[in-house]
Amino acid sequence: MSTILDLHTHSEASEDSRAPVEAYLNWIKLRQAERPVDGIVLTEHRQFNRDADYRHLEDKFGTLVLRASEVETNYGHMLVFGVNDDMVARFDFADVRLDAQTLIDEVARMGGIVVPCHPGRPNIGLYEHYQSRPPLENVVAVEALNGGSRKGEDERSAELIAKYGFAATGGSDSHLVSLIGLCATKFSAYIKTIDDLVRELKTGNYEPVDFRPRRKTVPHAVAMESR
């Protein structure tokens, strides 16, 4: 039995989102035919909400809600799955210059996994850092599809994945209710807990899935005078 999860989402707990978790789950229910995701992973910026409890919403909507974190490192932004007390004690998640290699190795040692997100994005993605610095070791997977990507970003991510043989995930990076589930990750296994998710992320038995609508491109206007 497979499981489709949106691995990268931000609720109102992140400072740049106003999306309540309940509204996300309601939207998934509403758009199930177009975005058939079984669950979401909340990856709030620079924090881990250890005490948040969404079980009543999971029961109400029949959608899995897991918690992780998006942190900032010297190699760009990264998703940390399987956050536990040891990790919270070891790292200051609010630090915007965490050492990426230490984070990857230590989180793995403590039972979790780190997945660099939007690697093709300028400044905060792995691709740009790899142009001038040595590649990181022990990276298992990176986010191949990001719902907020601009033109060319997912292509740069694909280039990185092809070159280094990373496993590939997908996530919406949603900060708005209506953008939830646009990109996700399809796992071949059944996932019900964060431990299941971490275990599966380490196997590489998954693929990114793209539910973004294919809109017609608006023709470019004829440029007027430039001054």
Next chain:
Amino acid sequence: MNSFEEINIGDTLGPLELFVSKDQCRAYARTMGMGEGAGRFTDDEAARKEGLPGMIIPGNMSLGLLSKLVTDWIGSSNAWLTRMNTTYRVPVQPDHTVTIHGFITNKNPEERTTEIDVWMENEESERLVTGTATVEFRK
């Protein structure tokens, strides 16, 4: 627009397709009295010197355009826009067509409010400015 009771989560606003010219951008900057430092909104060369691809639309003008989608939807009904916030993800360039989308994402019957997602896209469907709005309905 329908009455509050007839509005459903998932309803769409727009899309609203707009062409914003450089002259409109300059007129906005002039009318808003942006003065010194407004070069990025009025002059391609001045904007390029700041590392921008060319003239850009002032953030408040983008906010106004997003608001237009909501206030057009409200029309002459018994409701008003009470809150709007925006995130500026990518500079918006004039002499391009932008498309503004909106979706009703939540309804609060007790407060008679609706929450709306709004965003502005360029011709490549890249989201340039995103935001949320609250509309309140009088009883």
